Amino acid sequence: MSITRLAVPLLAAAALLPAVPAVAVADGLSWQLCATVAQGWDPGDHRTECTLVPVPLDYADPDGRKIDIAVSRIRATGTRAGAILLNPGGPGQSGLTMPGSIADTHAGGLGVHHDLVGFDPRGVGYSADLPCPAEFPEPGSTDEEKAREAAERFAEANRKCVDADPAFVRNLTTPTIARDLDRIRVALGEDKIGYYGVSWGTALGAQYRSLFDDQVDKMLLDSVMPPAFSVTAMDDGQATAGENTFHEFAAWIARYDAIYRFGTTEPAVANALLGLRDEYGESVNGMLANPRREWAGLAKQLAAIRDGGTPVAGKTTTGGLGWNGEPHAFNHFQQTALLCNESPSPRDFETVWQHRLDRMQRLPVAGGYGFYEQLCIGWPLDARPWSFENGTSPLQLAGHLYEPVTPIGWALAVQRRIGGALMTVEDDVHGSLASLPCADAVVTFFDTGRTTSASCPGAPVPGP
Template identity: 70%
Template sequence: MPKFRYLAPFVAAAAMVPLVPAVAMADGPDWKPCASVAKDWDAADQRTECAMVPVPLDYADPGGRTIDIAVSRIRATGERTGAILFNPGGPGQSGMAMPRDIAGSKAAGLLVHHDLIGFDPRGVDYSASLPCPGNETQPDPSLSEKDQARFIAERDAKANARCIAQDPALVHSFTTPDVARDMDRIREALGEQKIGYYGISWGTALGAQYRTLFDGHVDKMLLDSVMPPDLDVTAMDDGQATAGENTFHEFSAWIARYDVVYHFGPDEATVAKALLDLRAELTTHPRTAADGSPINGDTVNAMYADPRRQWADLAAQLVTIRDGGTPAPPSSAAKTGGLGWDTTPTGFDHFQQTALLCNESPSPRDFDTVWQHRLDRMRRDPVAGGFGLYEQLCVGWPEPARPWQLGPGTSPLQLVGHTYEPVTPIGWAVAMQRRIGGTLMTIEDDVHGSLSSLPCADAAVTFFDTGRTTTQSCPGAPIPAPRT
């Protein structure tokens, strides 16, 4: 797990960044209906407005190059008391649709007294970004698993190098502190002395960073599905693997409770063994589905640690496979790119995610160490140990790490953790609370960032209206019943 650092080193580092005067916007942002300016925006949405906010590329060089940050807004429907800025996480995810999404959610009450503000972080969709397609060339299947993994890591490292060469200064600026500073420019452009913030997933780290840098400009802050207080993608993969392994055993126990339906066994241990035996059988004797896709050990292993809402469907598919049938193939969708308002939005930029994580994580850059970590993880967590997504991204990354330095503040802070979640395990929320303070609310589910979809979203509305935090425990959505 990540090591804990103290605030003092950050204070010294922060003092090295010059105070940057605000970019002049005499009349504030030039708001226009998003449907009239942003490519592929939903034409039926006539409520959301869009604008660009100019920010320095490099906050240490305030008089130098500027870039544009795309911002969206839905105005408060009642007596306005402020504005709330949103980020959905990633990193690399677009936040432009979040005002509309929140306005249509169980947290819609936030819109009564607050303007809802979304934005694309630098490097994402409509904001300043890079056209940076990846290389999908696949390794020779006759290679060993390790050599196939090495091929992919080296392939991606070369693609990353080509992307960096397009605009090294922009890629260098893909960091959480720079995105936080962009948020403060958005606040200034809106004419707000203080601004609310609602962040999910990596957006919680972004919020913690903003509060560390600009605590005096925070009205109220809510962080849902909380990241750890130190970014280390090795530790992230470790934590997610452990949580995923726990999910496998919880899934096995759930199947056991419905043995009359699934017939894998009457207790967790028997079911877990049956599922692992099925994986071993398909690894030794793989099959081919009607569409030509493989059904092998990896096929079923990928089903073993999925969210509770999928358990009924997954258990039915596992029965089908066990009994000699084939499951339905997954769907896929193509994505494209662009520049500025003419961008074809994808909602996610993989290269921005890679750049930000690798610019900030002190994880290994060499393939052999990353591969050994994967083997160690798989020994500890036989089901979920191979699911790691993040550590491999940084193989060959040329930038030295600039780790997070988060500290406490005094502005109102509500944290929201999810008891069974494998994406941002509940322990991360506890560790973040110990580092930066705040009050922790728990949701009894495994759904990433689910607060706005649940009846207890009224706690968020109350918090932003009154500043009152809560330690309540909230029920999540029920697990679907088994199919009979």
């Protein structure tokens, strides 16, 4: 779906925004150990510093209302060559702890010559966290009226959140957060800045590079979002990838028929698993399109169910950290606002429900998993889609051949749109590059600017 026509008013408005002055104001920042200002922070962390950077609520009104963006930093351990901004994705995800997370991975060499800089995007964590108690809809309902009631409750909760501060919510967009990044760059006193983004953080990076290409030193994007954003297309792409994972799982089980006894061919195993699903319902369906690291345990459980056992319910975990009110490390409403402010997707229940039925007909295992489209039912604000442009600054992409969260086709589409070299990671793990030995290529890229189009081995497919 093309968004060019829809994006024109946004781009025209962006051209009228005042330029951010390239003034080094790093000395004006008040850095303190995060452990001394952030409630719940690891008291043993003596390397991560935190500060606040003020930014306009609305960049069309730069002298108006201000909000603070929380920023963290781990200083370079060797001869300093610059700084790298980091974002873990979401949207809605806190990024303050990402410098420490990256420093402790195979990509930790980034911190030798670069300050590692994290931040909470506006509306998340310590950056004007939205205290919005909106419920989060659970995907998977097969009853139309129950799904409609749930969608209406969610839409009403969202409307209350929007009405509480419409100016703030209206400015929860990827281009606005990209402009916040540039304010962070200026506050750090950097003429150019590196950037490392994962998942939605790749869209933020691509948007920053589109707006501020001259201010980019080097940029790496891992697990890449599509260049034209739509929650409808997102559900379709993820469900299609999930269906492919189901067939890969069935083929894996077939290789170990002596253990699991579902059949010796992928079609035979797939049919057997679908028959088990028809008998036991969603509890089994939820085991059929999972990551490879879970295959052995799931296959054993599926065989036990077939032989008379019962499904085991999964467990969920929650987490957060505090600083003046203990904001959560993930903000569901900020995610909803960002997605729906930028997706030209249907807002009515009937269309979204029909899309779900069509998807389930086309993709019998994973078609019902999608839930992003339903987030925008009843969303009261108009969509302003993002728009990416090519640039000249060094760009390294990393796509994962088998992962369902950001399918590899999205990375290829982004490469066609904005350029860059694409490293392919042979795994199904979302954003795993930093955890693999081939993250050495990431360090080399930021140190030298040398990109790679090599294939990177991921963790091996597990045995039974």
